[in-house]
Structure formats: C-alpha cells, structure tokens
Amino acid sequence: MTPRHRRPVLVLTNPYDVTADVVLRVLAHRRSPVVRLDPGTDLHTGASLTASFRTDGRRGTLRTPSRELDLTEVGAVWVRRASPYEGPADLDGQERRFAASQSVWGAGGILASLPGAHYVNHPWANRAAEHKPAQLAAAQRSGFAVPDTLVTNDPQEARDFVALQRAGAVYKPVWNTPYSVDGEPRAVWVRDVRAQEITDAVRACPHLFQARVPKAYDARVTAVGDRLFGVRIDSPDLDWRHRQDLMTCTPIAVPEPVARSVADYLGHFRLVFGAFDFAVTPDGSWSFLECNPNGQWAWQPPETTDRIAHALADELQRGPDA
Structure with a gap:
C-alpha cells in the first residue's frame, strides 16, 4: 500500500487553468505524484477510463498517452475547472448529446466515487x-448577516421589493450563464436597479434582487x-x-x-x-x-x-x- 502522503493526487481541470498551476508547482517541489486530467476532452483524445465492481471489491484504471493510474491508489481529487462534457467533436446532433450525457453519468460517476479519496471539493457538494438561494439559506443558518434578498419571476413583487430599499437595491444573476451580443461574450455584472426599470420581462425566469449594503x-x-x-x-x-x-x-x-x-x-x-x-x-x-x-x-x-x-x-x- 502506498504511504498516505505519497498517494497520487488527481487534478480535474482544463489545460489553461493557471490557478491550478500555482498549486501544482508546490506539489512538484514536494515531489508529490500528480495526474492532471480534463475528462470532458481528454477521454476523446487518447485517454481511457475503466471501473469494475465485483463482490470481492472494485478496480479502476485511468490511462493517458503518458501514464497509467490505479484509481484505488488515488489519495485526493482536486475538482477544479474541467471542461464540460460535450461529446466527441466528430459526432453531430443527437449522437453527440447522447455521448455527452453518458459521459456525465459514466465518467463523472466514476471520478466522483473513488474509494476513500479526499475530495477538494466533492463534485456533488460543489x-x-x-x-444562490441555497447559499443564502445556509448563510442565515450559519449566523451570517444577510442583506434582504428577493428571488422572483413576478415583476410586481420585484418592483415592490426594490421600492422599499432605503439604501437602494441591486440586481445580480442567479448563475453566470454564458452570454454574448453579436458573437462577443458579455458578462452580466451586479448593478443598481430602480423599481421603474423593472419590466414584465422578469417573468421569463427568476431574478435576484438584493438590498444594497x-x-x-x-x-x-x-x-x-x-x-x-x-x-x-x-x-x-x-x-x-x-x-x-x-x-x-x-x-x-x-x-x-x-x-x-x-x-x-x-x-x-x-x-x-x-x-x-x-x-x-x-x-x-x-x-x-x-x-x-x-x-x-x-x-x-x-x-x-x-x-x-x-x-x-x-x-x-x-x-x-x-
């Protein structure tokens, strides 16, 4: 059995993740074994992932063009910024969507179930x-001060809430969904909002409004x-x-x-x-x-x-x- 401090660390992230690089340099200096994998793309470009489940135990293997990893030996998994599972690029339409879905539930399920591995963080916990609504509920239970917040798709509820905020109110998206204008990516920032600006377009989806601190x-x-x-x-x-x-x-x-x-x-x-x-x-x-x-x-x-x-x-x- 490999000593605890020498067990391989599996890092799930994309090749352009410079934040992960900072930690990987520390681990390299400590001579800690590390395997880096971007499952959403690497499993279509030469890597393979296998898991078997039997009465007498389980086995698992990750093979890349440069190495082979026994998944039962993995000591920790760092879930960073892996690419989404989108399916092989040479497939189209329904076939690609099917492959992507199978990858989420198959490869994603294997990588989230390594026996005894220490996850930072476990993908399901992430x-x-x-x-955001779950965050706010947990923050209240944990004793944080939380600004008055409304999540709604009712325009009148939103107008009434915003009008009551003496120090003003802000709008923020509940998720950073990719958004583009004329093909150019745009970010949706937190912004001040007034009651008279809120239109019936709010009905399209839940919006988050919050008292400005x-x-x-x-x-x-x-x-x-x-x-x-x-x-x-x-x-x-x-x-x-x-x-x-x-x-x-x-x-x-x-x-x-x-x-x-x-x-x-x-x-x-x-x-x-x-x-x-x-x-x-x-x-x-x-x-x-x-x-x-x-x-x-x-x-x-x-x-x-x-x-x-x-x-x-x-x-x-x-x-x-x-």
Whole structure:
C-alpha cells in the first residue's frame, strides 16, 4: 500500500487553468505524484477510463498517452475547472448529446466515487453549494448577516421589493450563464436597479434582487479546511470583478464571529474549500454576499496567493478520507 502522503493526487481541470498551476508547482517541489486530467476532452483524445465492481471489491484504471493510474491508489481529487462534457467533436446532433450525457453519468460517476479519496471539493457538494438561494439559506443558518434578498419571476413583487430599499437595491444573476451580443461574450455584472426599470420581462425566469449594503469596502475570505485567508478589496465599482485593474487588495484579519460562521457553512455543504464574498460597512459589520465553492483566488496579493497554494497542497496530501 502506498504511504498516505505519497498517494497520487488527481487534478480535474482544463489545460489553461493557471490557478491550478500555482498549486501544482508546490506539489512538484514536494515531489508529490500528480495526474492532471480534463475528462470532458481528454477521454476523446487518447485517454481511457475503466471501473469494475465485483463482490470481492472494485478496480479502476485511468490511462493517458503518458501514464497509467490505479484509481484505488488515488489519495485526493482536486475538482477544479474541467471542461464540460460535450461529446466527441466528430459526432453531430443527437449522437453527440447522447455521448455527452453518458459521459456525465459514466465518467463523472466514476471520478466522483473513488474509494476513500479526499475530495477538494466533492463534485456533488460543489453542485449543491452553487445555487444562490441555497447559499443564502445556509448563510442565515450559519449566523451570517444577510442583506434582504428577493428571488422572483413576478415583476410586481420585484418592483415592490426594490421600492422599499432605503439604501437602494441591486440586481445580480442567479448563475453566470454564458452570454454574448453579436458573437462577443458579455458578462452580466451586479448593478443598481430602480423599481421603474423593472419590466414584465422578469417573468421569463427568476431574478435576484438584493438590498444594497452601504459598504466601506468588500472582503474576500478564502477557506481551505480550517485555514482562512482574508483580503480587503477597495474598488470604485459596485462589482469589483468588473475592472480588476482598478481594485486594490490588502490582507485583513477575519473576525472571529465570521470565522465561526464560515466553519458552520462549510460543514453544512461538506465543503473543504470556499471563496466567500462580503460587503463590510463603515461600522465594521460583515454582510454575506455569496460563496463560490470553486472560486478563483490566484489574483490576490502574492503572499496571500502563496499561502493559499500551500494550504491546498497540504489538503491534497492528506491522503484518503477515513
């Protein structure tokens, strides 16, 4: 049996994931065995995945053009930013959709069921924690301060809610769905909204409206297990992601009540990693905005990025879960 700290780490991500590269360099320096796989594409370009289930146990093998991995030996799986399962490019229409669906349930099911592997995070935990209404419900239970929020496809409900917010209200999408205009990709940013702007088009789908927090600054808390890394974000924009070249980030301590709520929140969704966003008011109150269970973090100050990378490497070298 391979020692716990020497068991292979399986990293599921696309080849352009520079955030994953930061951690992989740490693992390489530690001489930790790593296999990188983008199942949505690699399984159509020379890689193969096999699993067998028998009364006397299970077996599994991942073969790539350069190596072979016994899946029962995998110590940890880092679920990062793998490409979607879209089916082989040489198939069309129904056949490609069928292959894509079978890949989700077949390959995705194998990779989510490795015996004893430590997942950061488990893909099903990620999926459960990605829904914003579920995040807000969990944040309330965990003791976070949560801005008044409405999710609705009723235009009048939306107008009435927005009109009641004394400090103003914002709109944000419930999911970052790819969107383009004339073939050019566009991002839907958080934006201020007034009651008179809300039209009956709201009926098309649920929209999220939220009381605007009179913030002094934003804060990001990156959680890796029980280790928290906080930064203060100062930006001229309502949504600091809009023009990141204009924002400044400074390491900041995480208040103990917030840290306790973070731990409770992670436990609720069975997450190891989470990227929490807060709005901090002039009196020092932290309001929960969202938690991305697979958020980016390598844009933070170099010392913070380095500490997060080492914390993730430590987590991935823990070995199989009990």
